Amino acid sequence: MKSKEAKQKLKEEKEYGYCTIDGRKEPIGNFKVEAPRLFRGRGEHPKQGRLKGRIMPEDVIINCSRNKIPKPPLGHNWKEVRHDPKVTWLACWTDSITGHLRYIKLSPLATLKMMKDCQKFETARRLHQHIHMIRENYWKDMESEDVQIQQRGVAMYLIDKLALRVGNEKDAKETADTVGCCSLRCEHITLMEEADSENYKVKFDFLGKDSIRYLNEVHVDKRVHQKLRSFKNGKEDEDKLFDELSVASLNKYLKPLMPGLTARVFRTYNASLTLQKKLDELPVSVDAEDTEKILIYNRANAAVALLCNHQRSSLKANSNIVKKFENKIKETMKAMQKAKEDLATAKKTYKGKKAEVKKKQYLHMLKEKLSTLKVKAALAKEGKEIASIVSKLYYLDPRITVAWCKKHGISIEKIFTKTQMKKFRWADSMAGPDFRFDELSH
DNA sequence: TAAATAACTTAGGACAAGATAT
DNA sequence: ATATCTTGTCCTAAGTTATTTA
Numbered sequence: 001m002k003s004k005e006a007k008q009k010l011k012e013e014k015e016y017g018y019c020t021i022d023g024r025k026e027p028i029g030n031f032k033v034e035a036p037r038l039f040r041g042r043g044e045h046p047k048q049g050r051l052k053g054r055i056m057p058e059d060v061i062i063n064c065s066r067n068k069i070p071k072p073p074l075g076h077n078w079k080e081v082r083h084d085p086k087v088t089w090l091a092c093w094t095d096s097i098t099g100h101l102r103y104i105k106l107s108p109l110a111t112l113k114m115m116k117d118c119q120k121f122e123t124a125r126r127l128h129q130h131i132h133m134i135r136e137n138y139w140k141d142m143e144s145e146d147v148q149i150q151q152r153g154v155a156m157y158l159i160d161k162l163a164l165r166v167g168n169e170k171d172a173k174e175t176a177d178t179v180g181c182c183s184l185r186c187e188h189i190t191l192m193e194e195a196d197s198e199n200y201k202v203k204f205d206f207l208g209k210d211s212i213r214y215l216n217e218v219h220v221d222k223r224v225h226q227k228l229r230s231f232k233n234g235k236e237d238e239d240k241l242f243d244e245l246s247v248a249s250l251n252k253y254l255k256p257l258m259p260g261l262t263a264r265v266f267r268t269y270n271a272s273l274t275l276q277k278k279l280d281e282l283p284v285s286v287d288a289e290d291t292e293k294i295l296i297y298n299r300a301n302a303a304v305a306l307l308c309n310h311q312r313s314s315l316k317a318n319s320n321i322v323k324k325f326e327n328k329i330k331e332t333m334k335a336m337q338k339a340k341e342d343l344a345t346a347k348k349t350y351k352g353k354k355a356e357v358k359k360k361q362y363l364h365m366l367k368e369k370l371s372t373l374k375v376k377a378a379l380a381k382e383g384k385e386i387a388s389i390v391s392k393l394y395y396l397d398p399r400i401t402v403a404w405c406k407k408h409g410i411s412i413e414k415i416f417t418k419t420q421m422k423k424f425r426w427a428d429s430m431a432g433p434d435f436r437f438d439e440l441s442h
Numbered sequence: 443t444a445a446a447t448a449a450c451t452t453a454g455g456a457c458a459a460g461a462t463a464t
Numbered sequence: 465a466t467a468t469c470t471t472g473t474c475c476t477a478a479g480t481t482a483t484t485t486a
Contacts, residue, residue: 005458034476042454042477087449095477101448102476120451165452168480175478209479210453248444251481264451264480312454394452417472 019090019106020068027107028090033060039097043176043211053096060093088112098174109422118426121397121437123260124268128438130258131269135160137257142227148244152253154227155181155242159263162218163270163307165209166263168247178207181263182247187237191229192217200225214309271304271395276437278303279400284408293410297401304391339363392416398424399431406433 033055057076091104141153167180188206278300
């Protein structure tokens with residue numbers, strides 16, 4: 001039995017949810033304008049609490065073919081109707097909070113979007129053929145006389161090794177204070193040096209996209225450590241770490257190295273490669289249950305989520321559950337200790353067999369309780385790791401997953417949801433059990 | 443040539459739907 | 465059957481990159 005809302009939604013979708021491109025019926029992603037409301041924003045947003053106004057037909061620009069112009073609601077007119085075949089949006093209006101354009105666009109399930117998605121992964125695969133050269137280059141760049149080149153080298157290292165976002169400049173009055181690689185400030189990194197001086201570590205602590213905290217202590221090469229120290233030298237906390245570097249110059253540098261290469265390709269590349277490598281590493285026995293196989297896949301996926309720093313607040317809450325279990329384990333262990341002592345004294349004072357047996361039983365009960373608690377805690381911990389689905393949706397070449405499923409005789413439906421199956425249907429026919437992300441097929 | 447703007451991808455949270463416990 | 469927890473989808477904010485403009 002479907003709810004009233006669900007029925008209404010289905011009806012609307014049937015009527016407004018599709019468009020025609022080159023004679024093909026294609027699904028639209030968002031076919032409604034955004035409703036008026038109080039703007040919240042994410043993190044400490046300077047515009048939080050402002051009213052986001054109602055969008056009227058007079059605010060909306062329509063982009064469609066000349067022969068089939070949708071009618072505006074009765075008594076209203078569109079702001080403009082244009083016929084631009086170079087862009088993929090169907091309608092747009094200006095957001096009253098940001099002043100940026102918002103679009104009515106195709107669904108990720110539309111043919112055009114799926115082709116674009118496939119292309120994205122092909123570009124990332126191509127990077128594998130060039131990555132050796134690019135890495136050699138950034139080590140060389142760090143040794144340059146020119147500080148700008150040095151900064152470019154170190155930034156490339158961080159983007160490659162830590163999968164950091166490139167970090168465009170943003171307006172402090174308009175948006176929350178978040179950073180990426182190029183916009184890191186001195187206060188966001190702490191250089192740590194161990195006593196033996198062979199162990200070079202850097203602590204990163206900053207707010208990234210969506211004001212999600214990036215907290216990571218990483219071992220870095222000595223050269224990187226030294227360069228970071230020199231970049232920080234003589235600067236205040238709030239000064240830019242890469243003061244001579246811009247996102248534009250970084251992407252300009254990358255462009256001629258490989259067709260289609262930009263900074264974000266490294267994130268896709270390293271995420272997908274990590275999945276492939278983890279799946280290679282984790283053994284799957286032929287007679288394993290499906291649930292075990294899924295667990296293995298999820299572990300590989302978790303490694304990617306960690307790399308990309310993907311997290312959800314439900315997971316943060318989940319860590320409380322893990323802690324609760326840990327506390328219970330501690331309590332039980334204390335109780336066991338006490339029970340053991342009690343038993344010992346009971347034996348000494350010789351109060352009678354009955355009391356002794358009872359205390360033994362109690363101790364046994366505690367032991368069992370402890371072992372179940374330990375299992376439950378492990379499961380909760382694991383559950384905490386696996387729940388991120390973001391990487392699956394945007395960074396992981398679905399063909400890696402398809403191939404792994406085919407290789408290990410598990411149906412893809414066990415890994416992908418219904419929508420993901422549709423979004424990635426291009427991958428199924430393209431990847432056999434031997435597909436490899438790190439080898440170009442012909 | 444760099445700044446502004448347009449166009450497009452990626453992201454977590456809200457909430458509904460589904461699953462599981464009671 | 466109902467409460468409670470988990471998972472999947474939708475929504476739109478917040479990024480990156482491409483293109484246009486001054």
